[in-house]
Amino acid sequence: MAEIQQQADSGKGGKKRAKKMSTKIDMTPMVDLAFLLLTFFMLTTTFSKPTVMEVAMPVKPKPGEEQPPIKASNALTLLLGENNKLYYYDGLLDGTTKPELKLSNYGADGIRKVLLQHKSNPQLVVLIKPDDKSAYKNMVDILDEMNITETKKYALVDISKPDQELIKTSGL
Amino acid sequence: MPKVKPHRTSPSLDMTPMVDLAFLLVTFFMLTTKFAPEEAVVVDTPSSTSEIRLPESHVITIAVDKDKRVFFGVDDDAIKSDLLTQVGAKYGVSFTPSQIQAFKGVASSFGTPIEKLPALLSLDSEQRKLVKQEGIPADSVNNQFIEWVQTAQALSRKSAYGKPSYVAIKGDGNADVPTVKRVIKLMQDKNINRFNLITDLETKPVAGN
Numbered sequence: 033m034a035e036i037q038q039q040a041d042s043g044k045g046g047k048k049r050a051k052k053m054s055t056k057i058d059m060t061p062m063v064d065l066a067f068l069l070l071t072f073f074m075l076t077t078t079f080s081k082p083t084v085m086e087v088a089m090p091v092k093p094k095p096g097e098e099q100p101p102i103k104a105s106n107a108l109t110l111l112l113g114e115n116n117k118l119y120y121y122d123g124l125l126d127g128t129t130k131p132e133l134k135l136s137n138y139g140a141d142g143i144r145k146v147l148l149q150h151k152s153n154p155q156l157v158v159l160i161k162p163d164d165k166s167a168y169k170n171m172v173d174i175l176d177e178m179n180i181t182e183t184k185k186y187a188l189v190d191i192s193k194p195d196q197e198l199i200k201t202s203g204l
Numbered sequence: 205m206p207k208v209k210p211h212r213t214s215p216s217l218d219m220t221p222m223v224d225l226a227f228l229l230v231t232f233f234m235l236t237t238k239f240a241p242e243e244a245v246v247v248d249t250p251s252s253t254s255e256i257r258l259p260e261s262h263v264i265t266i267a268v269d270k271d272k273r274v275f276f277g278v279d280d281d282a283i284k285s286d287l288l289t290q291v292g293a294k295y296g297v298s299f300t301p302s303q304i305q306a307f308k309g310v311a312s313s314f315g316t317p318i319e320k321l322p323a324l325l326s327l328d329s330e331q332r333k334l335v336k337q338e339g340i341p342a343d344s345v346n347n348q349f350i351e352w353v354q355t356a357q358a359l360s361r362k363s364a365y366g367k368p369s370y371v372a373i374k375g376d377g378n379a380d381v382p383t384v385k386r387v388i389k390l391m392q393d394k395n396i397n398r399f400n401l402i403t404d405l406e407t408k409p410v411a412g413n
Contacts, residue, residue, distance in 0.1 A: 059219045066226035073233030084372060084400035085254040089392055112381075162381040168268070169250040169377035171384070172403055176252040190385070 085175060089188070106155045110143065110174060111191065113199055114165035118143055118174070124159075125194050133202040138173045147181040158186040161195055244313040244337055245269045250377040252403035262369045264356055265402075266349075266387060267313060270378040273339030274387060275315035276352045280369065283359040284311045290355050291318060295348070299325065315339040318348055342387060350390050357396070374402040 093099055104123040109131075111119040118138060121131035136142040150156050158178065162171050171188075178186050247267050267275035278284060288307045292299055295318045299307070303325040315337040316324050324335060342349035357368040371391065375384050388399065 059223055063219055063223055063226060066223060066230055069230045070226055070233065073230065073237050077233055077237045082249065082258050082374075082402045083252070083254050083405045084256050084258045084402050085252050086256060087399045087401055089388060089397045089399065091397055092392060092395070162385070164380070164382045166381050167377060168375040168379040168381055168384050171381055172250040172252055172375075172377075172401060175401070176254070176403075180253055188385075 085172065085179070087175065087188075102157050102159075103155075106153060107157050107159060108146075108150050109159045109161060109195075111195055111199060112160070112162040112166040112170045112174060114163060116167070116170060118170070119199055119202070120146060121198075125192070125198065130198075133198055138170065138177070143174070143177055144181055147177060147183055151181065151183065156183065156185065158183055159189050160186060161189050161191040163191050163196065163199070244310075244315055245273065245275050247374050247376045248378070249374060249402050249404050251406040252401075253406055254403060255405065256400075258372060258400065258402060259370050262360060262365050262367070263372050263400075264353060264369045265313060265372045265374055266353075267315075267374040268376065268379045268383050268387060269339075270376045270380075271339075272380060272383045273315050273337070274342045274349055274383070275313050275337070276340050276349065277313035278311050278356050278369070280356075280360060280363070280365070281308065282363050283356060284308050286359050287311070287352070287356055288321075290359070291348075291351050292321075294351060294355075295319070297322065302326075317341055317346075342390060347390065349387070350394060353391060353396070354394055368396075370400055371396055371398065372400040372402050 102124065104126070107122070107124050109121050109124065111121075111133075113119060116138065118136045119133050120136055120143065121133050123131050125131060136146060147158070150158075160171075160174055162174075175186075177183075245267050247269055261279060263279050265275075265277040265279070267277070269275070278287065284307060285304045288299060288304055288311075297318050299322060303322055306325040307321075309329065310325065310332070314321075314324070317338070317340060320338075324332060324337075327335065340349045340352065341347065353371070360369045361367065373384065373387065391397075391399075
């Protein structure tokens with residue numbers, strides 16, 4: 033509907049009003065299209081960029097290089113079990129002592145509180161041991177908790193047989 | 205009294221500035237958008253509060269889906285054809301020029317053992333979507349996966365970029381940990397120690413208090 037500007041006033045006087053045809057064209061369809069494209073591109077850009085979590089694994093120690101052992105008093109072990117269960121105990125598992133296993137969860141009231149309580153110890157090292165049956169989501173969640181609670185020292189460790197036994201015998 | 209004449213001005217308003225702006229934005233988004241490459245596998249990534257964005261380019265994507273399949277992908281167009289021929293040469297598989305050309309579209313994510321790759325590349329893109337890929341062998345017996353990673357890293361270092369690519373691991377939320385850990389372990393053995401775990405964004409809760 034290319035419009036023609038209304039004659040403002042009917043030709044006063046005999047002056048020739050030659051070019052009163054306006055050059056205006058209806059831009060609505062073009063604007064429609066422009067905004068359609070705009071919305072489309074805006075939505076596709078924001079959704080195509082995923083976020084990442086950076087994980088740096090330790091460099092493999094050279095043969096003959098000893099790694100200093102962690103003191104049990106500074107350690108907190110998290111065991112990621114199956115069915116989204118999360119267990120933790122203070123200290124390390126060695127032959128002599130049997131630490132008390134506690135059940136927790138991935139929610140805000142679960143492991144985050146535990147981690148925050150432990151943060152008073154600046155030398156805390158968190159050992160994360162995902163069980164073979166735990167989901168990858170659990171691993172990401174727990175790494176994320178480290179991020180949220182700003183726990184700097186943590187390590188992803190393979191779960192050991194005694195740890196698995198501990199989960200089984202605890203009955204939690 | 206003469207009747208009050210309604211204004212005869214038309215209700216149309218000058219849309220020029222708006223159109224200017226709209227087109228400016230359209231152009232901007234059109235130029236900056238990079239379309240998400242076609243994924244050979246549906247991976248539902250878990251969410252995290254991390255706000256770091258995946259780098260725009262030079263990324264090797266390793267996808268692990270919930271059926272324990274491992275998929276590999278590179279986004280760097282410059283190295284794709286060399287990558288294919290070099291890895292192919294290692295396993296005694298050769299490719300025709302048209303297959304190499306087809307690989308450029310596939311390389312963003314694929315999960316086919318090298319022996320079956322020529323057959324996959326000979327299909328046209330519609331048929332290829334229907335093929336259920338079995339995943340790249342990634343174990344100590346048949347470790348094609350690490351070949352892909354290492355060759356891609358070596359090529360990336362030699363290319364104009366000059367640095368090894370970023371390694372992004374895209375695991376499904378329900379993928380099992382042993383597969384992911386095995387993939388990480390294989391790369392650690394080759395001294396690749398920095399990984400990016402691809403996640404969805406979730407808002408960061410306030411810790412404590």
